[in-house]
Amino acid sequence: MASSNNTTAVTCAYFLQTKKRYCRMSVKPGRKYCGEHASLDAANQVCPTSAAKYARTPCPYDPNHSCFVSQLAKHMEKCNSKPKPLPEYIKENINVIDNDEEIKVNLGTLSDKELLAIIARVSKIHSEFVGELPVSVGRHPVLEATLASLTESRGSWRHVFQSSSILYNMAKVGVLTSGEMRSTYVEFGSGRGQLSYAVGQAVDLETDALLMIDKSSPRHKHDNRYKVDGESHASIHRVRADIADVDLGQVPLVRNDTKRLVGIGKHLCGAATDLALNCLHRANNPNGLVQGVCIALCCHHQCTWRHYVGKAFFKELNLSQTDFAIMRAMTSWAVCGSRQAKEHSDPAGENEAKTSILPGRYAAMGLDIERREHIGRQCKQIIDRGRVEFLSSWPLQAKLLYYVEPDISPENVLLLAHAPLR
Incomplete structure (x- = not known):
């Protein structure tokens, strides 16, 4: 839940409902929310000239975190949630004999x-x-x-x-x-x-x-x-x-x-x-x-x-x-x-x-x-x-x-x- 009651400009204005307190992460000058919570605010609380610069998007590998749109490609290269390459011996359904639809009998x-x-x-x-x-x-x-x-x-x-x-x-x-x-x-x-x-x-x-x-x-x-x-x-x-x-x-x-x-x-x-x-x-x-x-x-x-x-x-x-x-x-x-x-x-x-x-x-x-x-x-x-x-x-x-x-x-x-x- 986001709130404007937090008057501190240095820390994030996002209220953590489960912890009953505001997020303590710092924010960039002129912004209201930290990088983790910026994507939750549609308006993003930034001036139009900087909105594109600070626009964020959920990570394609793990939507639980986000990154700057402008840095998405770089983030995807180093993201810890990036799937690891499969070993050569892993081949999907290689041991499945056929794809017959199962018949269920009561x-x-x-x-x-x-x-x-x-x-x-x-x-x-x-x-x-x-x-x-x-x-x-x-x-x-x-x-x-x-x-x-x-x-x-x-x-x-x-x-x-x-x-x-x-x-x-x-x-x-x-x-x-x-x-x-x-x-x-x-x-x-x-x-x-x-x-x-x-x-x-x-x-x-x-x-x-x-x-x-x-x-x-x-x-x-x-x-x-x-x-x-x-x-x-x-x-x-x-x-x-x-x-x-x-x-x-x-x-x-x-x-x-x-x-x-x-x-x-x-x-x-x-x-x-x-x-x-x-x-x-x-x-x-x-x-x-x-x-x-x-x-x-x-x-x-x-x-x-x-x-x-x-x-x-x-x-x-x-x-x-x-x-x-x-x-x-x-x-x-x-x-x-x-x-x-x-x-x-x-x-x-x-x-x-x-x-x-x-x-x-x-x-x-x-x-x-x-x-x-x-x-x-x-x-x-x-x-x-x-x-x-x-x-x-x-x-x-x-x-x-x-x-x-x-x-x-x-x-x-x-x-x-x-x-x-x-």
Whole structure:
């Protein structure tokens, strides 16, 4: 708010409402407002001959500050808000497969007959192409001391146990090796980097490297534990970017100093898994740079057709984009009966329960909670089977397995792939 009650000509006449006082910035002779607030006054309170000279405009990079119109070009060269040039490995939507418009399906709009028909089809496809997943729960020795120091009732113990079992399964198929050749382990959606930190303890960082990709920059990152005298470890790197935009093969670490690439992720939600797989696929080469993939899957209700890498598998089964959307909606059933599964919320399932489905409808159809959970898991695994087929075409040997018990995490399926064992 501007006011003329301030009689002091030396300081700005703009009244700061939140601070209940006038701005204390000095003003130029003959002017009423400082440079910061001059643009807020249309008349600018200057004589006509000097109005053009002192005219100000909001900065194109950040409208929260302004500059003289006459000095705009010079200001834009040195403005602190000027966007920094993007690295050569950042290319917008390079890992997005296509731009198909998403189809959204509300299960409440399907008739009982239609819903039962798609359920029967899901069960048939699951039986023929997925089957029962093997269980491979284990612990890697590198995390035994950490597990022993935590209480099993704490959430942190469960997270470390999941990482331990992921490392166990990576080692089991030979993708967690060290010393043979320069390997880079790329964690997608790394967050604080807990999984990368665990991998770093299991390999030799004198020869191997860690690369973490995440669009946010969280506090208390685990890779800070590798710092010496405030300096980052030479073998640990972070890329702050959306997975959709990362041309992995152009990241200097991968392009110049990597002989073997392994992609990892822990609870990589929905479409992020498909973006990560396509990112790795683009970085692969005829010599098989990508030697392994190990991703703990989750949040299938957030998958999208435009990002999904398993389209070819769906089309082979004569499944359409609409069928994909229906299965995606039914994946929320997989945790509908779990009162302890707070690790991942499911707003899609909640909305269905509150608004889309009449009370008692499922009971009348013979779809109790246990049956719906089973169908939801089948839908998840069919979507994941498309990802397995995508990896198998590289070629890698790929499979799905349970890597922890459901009481540790209801999202307990691991996508594991490795180069053919020689």
